[in-house]
Amino acid sequence: xxxxxxxxxxxxxxxxxxxxxxxxxxxxxxxxxxxxxxxxxxxxxxxxxxxxxxxxxxxxxxxxxxxxxxxxxxxxxxxxxxxxxxxxxxxxxxxxxxxxxxxxxxxxxxxxxxxxxxxxxxxxxxxxxxxxxxxxxxxxxxxxxxxxxxxxxxxxxxxxxxxxxxxxxxxxxxxxxxxxxxxxxxxxxxxxxxxxxxxxxxxxxxxxxxxxxx
Numbered sequence: 266x267x268x269x270x271x272x273x274x275x276x277x278x279x280x281x282x283x284x285x286x287x288x289x290x291x292x293x294x295x296x297x298x299x300x301x302x303x304x305x306x307x308x309x310x311x312x313x314x315x316x317x318x319x320x321x322x323x324x325x326x327x328x329x330x331x332x333x334x335x336x337x338x339x340x341x342x343x344x345x346x347x348x349x350x351x352x353x354x355x356x357x358x359x360x361x362x363x364x365x366x367x368x369x370x371x372x373x374x375x376x377x378x379x380x381x382x383x384x385x386x387x388x389x390x391x392x393x394x395x396x397x398x399x400x401x402x403x404x405x406x407x408x409x410x411x412x413x414x415x416x417x418x419x420x421x422x423x424x425x426x427x428x429x430x431x432x433x434x435x436x437x438x439x440x441x442x443x444x445x446x447x448x449x450x451x452x453x454x455x456x457x458x459x460x461x462x463x464x465x466x467x468x469x470x471x472x473x474x475x476x477x478x479x
Contacts (some may be wrong), residue, residue, distance in 0.1 A: 315355070328426075332374065409437075
């Protein structure tokens, strides 16, 4: 029998605007996961879900919405903390034996990789991440999390423990219908080159960070 959704997750039964394409097994450095591919039914956006363990509506489950960061996730950039956050979350899920990561293909908070490199060039001249976007005539953050929440609904989740320092992301996921029972802070070792980036996230974007800005 299908479990009845809680009030907070009623939207999950009203038709999803994402479609699951395939699921496969993915062995990684930190353990074996399942990987699922999704596509939007309303745009050309695609999503990847990495998950482990049984996904249940009635079980508060560790989740993270991770925005694509080619420079940090793939090339190991020390200008940001994205790659270490992703890998630390995978380790957290492996330890718990249950959890999910939705990998959102919205590079550079939604501006795309080419604009992100243009912003990097301005940062080389002294602009911070917010100022660089503004100088390019771009929004500071273009991301939308509604379909990320729908991916979690499709996996079978409703109650979540969100690994995030971003209060705006938490609010957006709640508005999308997820029941957030806990915010799980994530703090990784701070590369020296990422100091200015992290200060900007805290001071201008409201991220809940605790670090010594030397």
